[in-house]
Amino acid sequence: MIPVPRRPLKFLPSLAFVFVVAIILGPLLGGRLEFPSLPAPVPPEARQLPLAALYSVLRLTASYLICLVFAIGFGSWAAFSRRARAIIVPVLDILQSVPVLGFFPAAVLFFVTLFRGSHWGVEFASIFLLITCQAWNMAFGVYEALLTRPRELDELSQAFNVPPFLRALRIYLPILTPKLLYNSMISWANGWYFLVACEIIAIGPAHYELVGLGSFLSRSAATGAFQLFALGLLVLVVVIIALDLFVWRPLITWAERFQIDTSEQAAIRREMPFAQLWSGIWNSELVAAATRGLREVFSVVGPRIFRALERFWRPTLRVVPRRAPRRVLRFAGLGLLAAMAIGVVYGAGALLLQVIAHPPSSEVRTIPYVTVLSILRLSAAYLICLVWTIPVALLIVYRPRVGRVLIPTFEILAAIPATAFFPLLAATLGKSAPGREVSAVLLALTGMQWYLLFNLVAGFRAIPSEWTEATRSMGLSRSLYLRKLVIPASLSSLITGSITAWGGGWNSLIISEYFVYQSRVYSTKGLGSLLSRATYELGDVSLLLVGLSAMILTITLVNRFVWRPLFELSADRFRVEG
Amino acid sequence: MGEEPRIQAPLLEFDGVSYSYEGEGHHAVVLDGFNLTIQEGEFVCLVGPSGCGKTTILRLISGLLRPRAGAVRYRGEPLLGVNLHTAMVFQSFALLPWLSVRANVELALEARGVGRDDRVKRAETYVDKVGLDGYEAAYPRELSRGMKQRVGLARALAVEPELLLMDEPFSALDALSSANLRDEVLLLWQDESFPGNSVLMVTHIVEEAVAMADRVVVLTSHPARVAADIRIDLERPRSRRDPRFIEVTDQIFSLIV
Amino acid sequence: MTIHPIPQVDLNTVVGLVKVVEDVGGREDVYRLAREVNYEFGQILQVIKAAEILGLVDTPGGDVAVTDLGRKVLKSSILKRKELIREQIRKLPIFGSVLQMLQRTEEGRADRDVFLEAFALFLPEEDSERLLETVIDWGRYAELVGYNDDSEEVYLNP
Numbered sequence: 001m002i003p004v005p006r007r008p009l010k011f012l013p014s015l016a017f018v019f020v021v022a023i024i025l026g027p028l029l030g031g032r033l034e035f036p037s038l039p040a041p042v043p044p045e046a047r048q049l050p051l052a053a054l055y056s057v058l059r060l061t062a063s064y065l066i067c068l069v070f071a072i073g074f075g076s077w078a079a080f081s082r083r084a085r086a087i088i089v090p091v092l093d094i095l096q097s098v099p100v101l102g103f104f105p106a107a108v109l110f111f112v113t114l115f116r117g118s119h120w121g122v123e124f125a126s127i128f129l130l131i132t133c134q135a136w137n138m139a140f141g142v143y144e145a146l147l148t149r150p151r152e153l154d155e156l157s158q159a160f161n162v163p164p165f166l167r168a169l170r171i172y173l174p175i176l177t178p179k180l181l182y183n184s185m186i187s188w189a190n191g192w193y194f195l196v197a198c199e200i201i202a203i204g205p206a207h208y209e210l211v212g213l214g215s216f217l218s219r220s221a222a223t224g225a226f227q228l229f230a231l232g233l234l235v236l237v238v239v240i241i242a243l244d245l246f247v248w249r250p251l252i253t254w255a256e257r258f259q260i261d262t263s264e265q266a267a268i269r270r271e272m273p274f275a276q277l278w279s280g281i282w283n284s285e286l287v288a289a290a291t292r293g294l295r296e297v298f299s300v301v302g303p304r305i306f307r308a309l310e311r312f313w314r315p316t317l318r319v320v321p322r323r324a325p326r327r328v329l330r331f332a333g334l335g336l337l338a339a340m341a342i343g344v345v346y347g348a349g350a351l352l353l354q355v356i357a358h359p360p361s362s363e364v365r366t367i368p369y370v371t372v373l374s375i376l377r378l379s380a381a382y383l384i385c386l387v388w389t390i391p392v393a394l395l396i397v398y399r400p401r402v403g404r405v406l407i408p409t410f411e412i413l414a415a416i417p418a419t420a421f422f423p424l425l426a427a428t429l430g431k432s433a434p435g436r437e438v439s440a441v442l443l444a445l446t447g448m449q450w451y452l453l454f455n456l457v458a459g460f461r462a463i464p465s466e467w468t469e470a471t472r473s474m475g476l477s478r479s480l481y482l483r484k485l486v487i488p489a490s491l492s493s494l495i496t497g498s499i500t501a502w503g504g505g506w507n508s509l510i511i512s513e514y515f516v517y518q519s520r521v522y523s524t525k526g527l528g529s530l531l532s533r534a535t536y537e538l539g540d541v542s543l544l545l546v547g548l549s550a551m552i553l554t555i556t557l558v559n560r561f562v563w564r565p566l567f568e569l570s571a572d573r574f575r576v577e578g
Numbered sequence: 579m580g581e582e583p584r585i586q587a588p589l590l591e592f593d594g595v596s597y598s599y600e601g602e603g604h605h606a607v608v609l610d611g612f613n614l615t616i617q618e619g620e621f622v623c624l625v626g627p628s629g630c631g632k633t634t635i636l637r638l639i640s641g642l643l644r645p646r647a648g649a650v651r652y653r654g655e656p657l658l659g660v661n662l663h664t665a666m667v668f669q670s671f672a673l674l675p676w677l678s679v680r681a682n683v684e685l686a687l688e689a690r691g692v693g694r695d696d697r698v699k700r701a702e703t704y705v706d707k708v709g710l711d712g713y714e715a716a717y718p719r720e721l722s723r724g725m726k727q728r729v730g731l732a733r734a735l736a737v738e739p740e741l742l743l744m745d746e747p748f749s750a751l752d753a754l755s756s757a758n759l760r761d762e763v764l765l766l767w768q769d770e771s772f773p774g775n776s777v778l779m780v781t782h783i784v785e786e787a788v789a790m791a792d793r794v795v796v797l798t799s800h801p802a803r804v805a806a807d808i809r810i811d812l813e814r815p816r817s818r819r820d821p822r823f824i825e826v827t828d829q830i831f832s833l834i835v
Numbered sequence: 836m837t838i839h840p841i842p843q844v845d846l847n848t849v850v851g852l853v854k855v856v857e858d859v860g861g862r863e864d865v866y867r868l869a870r871e872v873n874y875e876f877g878q879i880l881q882v883i884k885a886a887e888i889l890g891l892v893d894t895p896g897g898d899v900a901v902t903d904l905g906r907k908v909l910k911s912s913i914l915k916r917k918e919l920i921r922e923q924i925r926k927l928p929i930f931g932s933v934l935q936m937l938q939r940t941e942e943g944r945a946d947r948d949v950f951l952e953a954f955a956l957f958l959p960e961e962d963s964e965r966l967l968e969t970v971i972d973w974g975r976y977a978e979l980v981g982y983n984d985d986s987e988e989v990y991l992n993p
Contacts, residue, residue, distance in 0.1 A: 156672040158642050160737070161660045162689040170685060174676045257676045257717075709913045712978040712992065720984060722972070724847030753872035754851030754882065761854055762913055769912070818858055 046228060048216065049235050056199070056212040057239065059123070060191050063130035067187065070135050071180065075142025076172065089143070096136040097555040099507045099528075100194050101535050102548045103132045104201060112208065122201065122208045129198040134187035141183030145176040150260060174258040181255050185248055185415070192240065193417040193447070197511070202536050213239070221423035222516060233420055240415050360543035363530065367550050374513070374526040375554070377437075378505045381444040385452050385501060393456035394486070403457075410453065418446030422515055430522040440512045440524045447508030448501040455500065459493025460486065491570035499563045506555055527551055587654055588615040589741060589776055590639060594648035597634055608634045610801040611648065616741070621767060621777045623787035623794050625830065630799030632780040636743050639778065640664045662690070665739035669746040671726040673718040679705060680714040683733045690737060704736040705729075707766065724755035731763070744779040748786065756786075764790060764814060784830050788823060789816050796833050806833045838929045838954075840961045841888065842881040843969040846920065846976050852882050853891045853905045862900040889923040921977035930979060933970060934991070937980065943991035947982075950989060 078088040107125040115121025149172075157167045191198075195214035202208070209215050213236050220228040396403035422443060429435035463486065487494075509528025514521070514536075521537075523529040527547065534543040592614040598607040608631040616622050624632050637643045638650050641661035649656045652663065665686070673682050683701040692700065705714055708728045718726055727747060734742060747763075748756035767777055781787055787794045788810060796806040808830065816823055855872060856863050869879040883899055886892040891905035901909075904923075908916050924930055933950065937943050947967060954963040971989065974980035981990050 152668065152670055152672045153674070156668070156674075157689075158660075159640055159666040159668075160686045160689050160733075161662065162685070166685075166689055170674065170677070174674070260675060707913070709917055709976075711917070712975040712981065715981060715983065716975065717984050720968075720971075720982070722845035722847060724845055724851075725972075752848065753874070754849075754855060755845065755847040756851070757854045757858075758847045758851035761909075765913055819860070 046231055048211065049213075049232060052211050052213050052216045052232075053235050053239050055210070056195060056214060057243075059127055059130060059198075059210075059212065060188065060195075063127045063134055063191065064184070064188065066127070067131055067135040067138050068180075068184075070131075071138035071142050071183075072176070075139045075176070076146055078139075078143045079146035088139075092136050092139055093559075094552055094556070095132070096140075096503060097506060097552050098132070098548060099510045099531065099551070100129055100133055100197050101510050101531050101544070103129055104535055105541055105544065108201060108208075122210060125201055125208070126198050126210055126212075129194075129201070130191050133190045133194045133198070137187050137190065138180060138183045141179040142176045145179035146172060149175050175260070177258045178255045181248075181251055185411075188243075189415045189417070189450075192236075192415065193419050193508075194511075195417065196419055217420055217423075229423065236420055237416055241412055244412055244415060355542045355545060358540075358542050360534075360546050361538060361540055363534075364543055364546055367527070367530065367547060370525055370530050371527045371550060371554055373524075374506075374509055374528060377441055377513075377524075377526060378444055378448075378502065378509070381441050381448055381505060382498070382501065384441070384445055385449045389449060389453040389456055393453055393460055396457050397460040407457070410450070414450035414454075418443065419511055422511065426515060426522050430520075433524075436522055436524050439522075440526070443512030444505050444508050447504040447512070451500040451504055452494075452497040455493045455497025456490065459490035459497070462493070463489045488570075492567060495563060495567045495570055499559065499567075502558070502563075503555070506551065527554075589618045589620075589653060590614075590616040590778075591651040591654075592635075592638070592648070593651060595638065595645040595650060596647035597631075597638065597643065597645055607801045609638075609645075610803075612802060612804075614795065614804060616776060616778060618740075619775045621790060621792045622779070623791035624778065624780045624797055625782065625784055625787045625794055625834070626797030626802070627799055627834070628782055630797050631802035632797065633745060635802070636666065636745055636778070636780060639741070640666060640743060662737075663740040664743050665734035665737045667727070667730045667734045667742070667744040667747045669749055671718075671723070671730050671750070673726055673729055675718050678715050678717055679710060679721075679729050679732075682718070682729055683736050686733045686737050700736055701732075704732040707735065707769075708732045709762070722755070723751050724759055727751065727759060728762075731766070735766070741776045741778060744777065746780055746782065749782070760786065760790060761815075768814070784827055784834070785818065788827050788830065789818070794826075794830060796830055806830070838932045838957050839927075840954075840958050840966055841927060841929055841969055841973065842885040843962070843965045844882050844885040846973060848882050849885045849889065849891065850908065850916070850920075852879075852886050852899075853901055854909055856892065856899050857901045857906065857909055861906075862898050864898050865894075866897070868899060888927060889920060891923075917976065917978075921979070924973050924977040925979065929970060930974065930977075933974070933989075934979065937989065937991045943993075944988045945990075947987045947989055 074088055074092070078085045078092075107128050111125035111128060112121040115124070153171050153175075156162075157171060162170075195212070196218045197214075199210045199212040199214035200208070200218055209219075213232060217229060217232045217236070220226075220232055392406070396406050422439075425439045425442065429439040509526060510532050511528070513526040513528035514523040514532035516522070516536075523533070527550065531544060531547045531551070534540045534547060592612050595609050595612045596607075597609040597612075598605060612635075614635075624635065626632055634643065638645060639652075639661065641657045641659050641664075644657075651657070652661055674685065677685065680698075680701050683705055684697045687697040687700055702714070705711065708731050710725065710728050710732060713721070713725065713729075718729070721729070727750075730747070744763075748759055751759065763777075767775070779787075779790065784794075791810055794806075794808045794810060795804055796808070797803065798805045808826065810826060812820065812822055812826075818824070856868065859871075865879065865883065866876070868874075869876050872879070874882070883892065883894060886899075886905070887894060891902060891908060893900045893902055904919065908919050911919060932953075936949070936953070937945055950967050950970070951963045954961060954966050958966065971980065971982045974989075975982065978992050981992050982988070983990065
């Protein structure tokens with residue numbers, strides 16, 4: 001599960017490019033902010049819970065399915081085309097750094113306005129926001145999996161002249177499935193984490209709320225209905241655990257067949273709860289009949305589709321030299337790029353106009369200062385993370401029995417959004433200023449720790465066991481062993497984990513530095529709270545935009561000048577050679 | 579250097595072929611005016627040190643690469659693309675781990691547009707021929723290396739190529755398994771129902787070449803040139819203790835060194 | 836139920852051994868053989884043992900000698916070899932037991948765990964997992980049994 005390092009930003013123009021792409025939809029529609037109003041939401045009641053849970057799951061599912069198409073499409077495009085890669089990877093990198101708030105204006109303006117303030121507009125807006133929480137990670141997963149595919153399979157498909165669609169179906173899809181699945185789980189966790197933000201969309205005077213678990217929790221917390229809040233929390237946890245047991249775990253077991261490096265995986269067979277029940281269902285007559293039916297249909301329809309598509313691609317008897325006719329696709333690709341370029345120019349122009357015409361509030365001057373504060377806060381959270389994740393990761397890897405209990409537990413904990421528990425923290429610590437600082441750091445922690453933990457576990461696991469045995473037999477003391485062997489060898493996954501952890505941390509700032517509980521605002525000075533305030537209190541889009549630019553710029557600079565050199569250093573010096 | 583009288587047009591011909599690789603900052607000339615012919619029905623072994631261009635030659639034959647100069651001709655016609663009359667057996671087996679033995683073999687047929695029923699039948703036939711009956715539903719991870727290579731063989735044979743290409747097919751196997759498999763490849767080749775009857779095998783083990791081939795072509799490297807083209811007239815099965823075997827082997831060794 | 840284990844060796848290797856020994860005249864000293872094919876002594880003993888229980892070689896003194904059956908196998912086609920070896924595999928007691936166990940079940944199939952337990956019980960010194968792998972491998976070659984990796988079931992070959 002060790003992610004391959006993303007190519008960090010290479011040129012600043014792409015920053016403007018992407019940033020604008022994200023906001024682009026709004027300005028494209030006329031650039032004026034109009035917020036159609038919706039009927040006031042109903043106060044929360046317990047009997048709404050089942051429906052609320054259902055709606056949230058449906059929303060997440062809809063978003064996920066769209067993300068699936070996006071991820072496979074753009075991920076594979078970036079993996080196979082050097083030119084596409086040069087644009088897509090930095091773009092995705094930046095999009096990943098934009099917290100969900102950054103997409104509010106686009107979401108509201110595009111969807112809500114388009115649907116003339118109807119309920120569906122808000123639904124689509126919400127799904128759009130969820131997509132921005134899930135898509136980038138999944139796209140990177142597909143990209144990395146395809147990029148690191150074994151080349152002998154390419155040779156095989158060339159030698160046997162396997163047409164592109166057969167290659168995709170039999171080779172590339174299987175290859176990307178395990179990574180995509182893992183990243184999907186992370187994306188879902190991310191979706192739950194930001195569910196509140198995605199179900200209650202507010203900019204300044206506009207306030208839209210959807211029926212769902214996120215809004216339920218938020219409103220019951222806001223009105224102090226503590227029992228309802230606890231009930232909602234319970235339902236949330238039950239739903240997440242149910243999804244884990246009945247959807248993710250079976251899928252992961254199924255996806256094991258696509259693992260290429262079979263050595264480790266065969267040994268680490270997951271203990272699946274309800275295994276008997278599940279295999280009973282899976283191997284039952286009903287499912288077998290259904291699968292047979294599907295296969296029949298596919299074996300009839302499939303070849304026809306393949307044949308038709310093959311004719312379109314014309315690869316059958318000739319190797320198509322690079323220059324030759326795939327013109328249709330080249331034009332389509334160029335056309336897409338041209339459209340994006342036009343959009344960029346138009347959007348950039350509209351944005352500048354926006355900022356000039358409605359200059360941001362004077363708060364804009366505090367941005368450098370609050371950025372530093374946020375960095376300090378994240379650093380504190382990061383250090384605390386290191387302190388607990390490193391020993392625990394070691395424990396998991398070197399005491400497998402403990403690991404077998406801890407890993408599933410942590411996986412479930414990681415899927416349960418800490419954001420749901422924030423109101424509790426607020427109630428207890430939020431009264432005093434230092435208390436608020438502590439809670440902000442703790443909340444940032446929750447957005448960072450799991451990335452770090454799972455990356456470290458993967459990194460420690462990847463240390464070849466021969467090394468361990470060799471050094472043990474040499475009689476190395478434990479601390480020496482740790483210092484000289486384990487830490488250097490796992491450095492690169494430590495750094496990758498840190499990069500993603502910081503990314504999660506930045507994203508969580510908007511929530512950890514600012515939230516509302518019982519009509520009170522708990523906030524600490526920082527970039528996240530500035531962005532939140534700009535969105536929820538002031539409705540100041542210009543401030544939001546400038547703040548977002550600052551955040552993206554900071555993240556990019558930190559990645560470039562801190563993490564990337566560290567990563568290259570670790571990859572060079574301490575590479576684990578197979 | 580052996581001279582074969584040309585009774586018929588050659589199956590495959592390299593005519594003054596040149597090929598080079600452009601790397602980052604370096605330029606490697608792999609072939610320069612390379613000539614080679616292969617007749618129908620021949621079992622030819624290319625012997626040479628690693629990295630001398632044997633794999634490039636195979637790729638040129640299968641049409642995956644095009645020569646920078648000169649021509650690669652199959653049955654007199656220059657190759658325009660992937661050579662569908664050839665099929666390859668890989669050194670590292672190249673099996674898809676998530677497909678069963680049967681499905682792996684079927685893939686090659688699927689790629690040629692063979693219909694479902696035909697595919698199933700043909701795959702079964704060739705899986706059977708290589709002695710893997712009973713393993714059709716097994717996955718590569720369950721197989722030993724020798725068995726995996728049999729799957730590779732079945733897959734290549736299933737497309738019924740006129741010319742079978744083998745890229746160091748036994749070098750990933752231990753000595754005993756490869757001894758067995760060499761035998762079996764010869765048995766298959768000599769069987770009348772072997773599709774097509776020409777084989778081009780690349781190896782770096784001289785004894786292997788002498789044990790199997792009608793003709794051993796010795797290559798040098800940088801650029802690859804034919805140092806010797808030796809006809810082996812010994813009857814099969816060939817014994818390593820046969821003095822003539824030893825003589826030919828020594829002769830070839832001296833050419834390499 | 837008495838079962839004797841089979842060496843955990845692949846059949847390609849076994850037939851390869853017979854071929855190599857036949858190649859040097861039909862009889863060879865074990866040490867020299869090990870050196871020639873670059874095998875560890877312990878490993879080659881396993882292969883020799885497997886060839887022996889299949890009746891393809893004898894082990895007089897410190898040598899390995901190819902039997903008539905072994906020679907016959909080498910002279911046969913790929914499919915004929917399979918037949919000959921299959922007959923030998925059938926005679927092995929462990930396969931008798933495995934087939935018996937399968938025949939006693941309703942559908943002629945049983946979970947791999949059943950066999951792992953049986954092996955652990957009756958052959959505690961063997962590595963049950965690897966032994967089962969070899970049994971399945973040889974069983975497949977002889978077309979006596981099959982194995983489904985998804986459901987982890989061993990089944991009788993109809």
